[in-house]
Amino acid sequence: GDRVAATALATGNTILFDYDSDEIAPDFRKILDLWAKNLNASLGLKVRLEGHADERGSSEYNLALGERRAKAVEKALLLRGVASNQLSSVSFGEEQPLVEGASEEVYRQNRRVELIKAQ
Numbered sequence: 001g002d003r004v005a006a007t008a009l010a011t012g013n014t015i016l017f018d019y020d021s022d023e024i025a026p027d028f029r030k031i032l033d034l035w036a037k038n039l040n041a042s043l044g045l046k047v048r049l050e051g052h053a054d055e056r057g058s059s060e061y062n063l064a065l066g067e068r069r070a071k072a073v074e075k076a077l078l079l080r081g082v083a084s085n086q087l088s089s090v091s092f093g094e095e096q097p098l099v100e101g102a103s104e105e106v107y108r109q110n111r112r113v114e115l116i117k118a119q
Contacts, residue, residue, distance in 0.1 A: 015073055017111040019054075022068035024076055032073070035115055036080030046118040049073050049089040052096060054107035059093055066091030073113045088118065 015028045024032070039045055051066030051073075070089035077087060097110045 013115045015069075015113045015115075016108060017069055017113075019107070019111065020057075020065070021111075022065065022072045024072055029076075031115075032076050032080065036077050036082050039077065039082045039086050040080075043083065043086070046086050046088070047077075048116045048118045049087060050096075050114045050116060051089065051091040052098070052110055052112050052114070053094050054110040055094045055097065055102070056107070057094075059095075063091050063093035066093045069111075069113045073115070 012031055012034065015024060015031065017023070018025070035047065039047065049070040051068070051070030053062035053065045053069075055062075057065070067089070070091055074087050074089050078084060094110075097106075098112065099106045099109045
């Protein structure tokens with residue numbers, strides 16, 4: 001996965017997760033540092049954390065997993081000093097894949113949290 005991590009770092013608003021995990025890999029801490037810096041500098045800025053899962057497992061399970069992932073990112077930002085009223089989280093489970101298909105490469109990109117600026 002170096003390529004996937006590098007791509008995500010380039011776009012800067014996606015945190016990818018290992019299979020069935022809500023643990024944030026060290027690769028993505030830089031992204032969180034940057035977001036925290038921007039949020040701390042601009043208190044009017046709000047961000048929606050959208051959690052996603054790949055299609056394996058039941059849709060109920062994946063909804064919960066997406067939620068755990070979004071909450072993990074939320075917690076990481078709160079630990080970096082971001083105000084809780086700047087953050088909201090939502091889970092789409094497996095309903096909104098970034099990439100269609102059923103390979104490990106596809107699954108890896110779909111296991112994610114996207115940070116979306118909310119107006």
